[in-house]
Amino acid sequence: MAMSTCCINGKIFEWTLISRRSCFRAGVRYYVRGIDTEGHAANFVETEQIVQYSGGKASFVQTRGSIPFYWSQRPNLKYKPTPLISKTINQLDGFQRHFDSQIIMYGKQVILNLVYQKGCEKPLEQAFAQMVSNLNNGMVRYIAFDFHKECSRMRWDRLQILVDAVSEMQDEFGYFLVDSEGKVLAHQEGTFRSNCMDCLDRTNVIQSLLARRSLNSQLQSLQASLNTFIHISSLHRGWVYSTWGRRSKSRLILRRCTRTDREKDSVGPGDGWLERHDQILQK
Numbered sequence: 001m002a003m004s005t006c007c008i009n010g011k012i013f014e015w016t017l018i019s020r021r022s023c024f025r026a027g028v029r030y031y032v033r034g035i036d037t038e039g040h041a042a043n044f045v046e047t048e049q050i051v052q053y054s055g056g057k058a059s060f061v062q063t064r065g066s067i068p069f070y071w072s073q074r075p076n077l078k079y080k081p082t083p084l085i086s087k088t089i090n091q092l093d094g095f096q097r098h099f100d101s102q103i104i105m106y107g108k109q110v111i112l113n114l115v116y117q118k119g120c121e122k123p124l125e126q127a128f129a130q131m132v133s134n135l136n137n138g139m140v141r142y143i144a145f146d147f148h149k150e151c152s153r154m155r156w157d158r159l160q161i162l163v164d165a166v167s168e169m170q171d172e173f174g175y176f177l178v179d180s181e182g183k184v185l186a187h188q189e190g191t192f193r194s195n196c197m198d199c200l201d202r203t204n205v206i207q208s209l210l211a212r213r214s215l216n217s218q219l220q221s222l223q224a225s226l227n228t229f230i231h232i233s234s235l236h237r238g239w240v241y242s243t244w245g246r247r248s249k250s251r252l253i254l255r256r257c258t259r260t261d262r263e264k265d266s267v268g269p270g271d272g273w274l275e276r277h278d279q280i281l282q283k
Helices: 091-106 119-135 156-173 201-221 232-244 259-264 272-282
Strands: 002-008 011-021 045-053 056-064 108-113 140-144 176-178 184-186 190-195 251-253
Touching: 045 201, 056 091, 056 201, 091 108, 091 119, 091 190, 108 119, 108 156, 119 140, 140 156, 156 190, 156 201, 190 201
Parallel strands: 002 251, 056 190, 108 140, 108 190
Antiparallel strands: 002 011, 011 045, 045 056, 056 176, 176 184
């Protein structure tokens, strides 16, 4: 969980991220993959972004979880053990249980599968796509985005390809919105379910991009900003801290950014690509 008091254009608002980890199919990566017989996915996390300003509140929810069928990747002496897809269990039964529960809880589902579409990860992507096709449920849509291929050689600008591809769906889903008098103005009609192999780095990046896009809209709906570019480095770090338990900074300053501002800012070791991504998106 991360809670921050933020300032943008001189207006103070509260920005909160809450990540709720599922108590089902718990365990560390490699040892626990896929789903159980009830359709519960390993590493499943629901993350909610809440914005509060002048009595109004807005909420945007995303989920992540292991690829939802029966597979394993037990550790051995290899750096990256080969995933094994079970051939002895009815895969579609557990797969359907998983998405039936997701639809009941969240509405329409858009799957963002970020695994590498070559090597040992390729069979998982192919099986996932085939399972969605076999499910034949109009409430579930599948999008595969080869994160490593698209963003190789530091081409982080290509992340915008995926953001643009899902922008209409994100606008359709919307977010929960309530005014200062407690009147509900809008509901969120669906969620993005993101995954990579471990549901960590690649998933964090994509979820933070979708969260920023929603945050811009939320702030405008709450009349806290007007066409303001939200600094991705602050949002991404907050997303990582909230989801995986690292302590967030007590105060974030989100402001209208110019290229000069970003060049002067220090975002810390390991975050250089975030600076580069901001610059590309502003061109």
